Amino acid sequence: MQGGTVSEPLLEARGLIKTYGQVQALRGANFTVYPGEVVALIGDNGAGKSTLVKTLVGAVAPDGGEILLDGVPVAFNGPQGAQAVGIETVYQDLALAMDLDAAANLFLGREKLRGGLLGALGVLDKGAMRARAVEAFAELGVKLKDVNAPVATLSGGQRQSVAIARSVAWASRVVFMDEPTAALGVVQRGRVLESIRKVRDRGVSVVLISHNMPEVLSVADRVEVLRLGQRVARFRAADTSLDELVGAMTGAIANEGEAA
Structure with a gap:
């Protein structure tokens, strides 16, 4: 729906619907x-955001209702099911392996093996992974002095960018980003927001x-x-204000159904 163009969801x-004991986390959420x-x-x-996201990325099965992809009902069998159809997540804790370098993190769980006998023996194709990582970072404008350096040595903003680049490298449909600028400085936040725009501009x-x-x-x-x-x-970001958003969050105003 970028630029106001109407399209199908x-x-x-x-x-x-999702209930945990006596707590109803989702009450017919759309x-x-x-x-x-x-x-x-x-x-x-406590609004239910985390639970809603977990259902949409396959981490939690809802107790009722339905999830549709391209208008067709789907039931993800865990996060791998969502990943298989092009849905990725950047978690707030980033889920990076701090002792590995940026390229290794990009392929974490999806490592490339060498061809022939070496591949059969489980030998990684580090050259191919590093080349693809450099390409993925460049596409998002991520600048790392050394892709071979352990992620633990990177700044908070650089780590966030690595996590975003990893998700985007594998996502073909949707990327969920949970508080991607939390605990970052002003400059680093700006770079992450620019990365988000670049992801959208790539059609994801x-x-x-x-x-x-x-x-x-x-950015929205x-x-x-x-x-x-x-x-x-629901609001179009260009047509709303901070006061309206806060009013909706607190229950002072509601406009469900007005903005598609």
């Missing part, structure tokens, strides 16, 4: 992702989960608001 949650957009998912703590949709409302308004095309396990409002 790429990924959609309809009436999702959520929509359109092709080639950045859509922000916002809400106060981005779901941004964030508490930083100014950043949401600066649309905003969907979750409150008490339900979607209560």
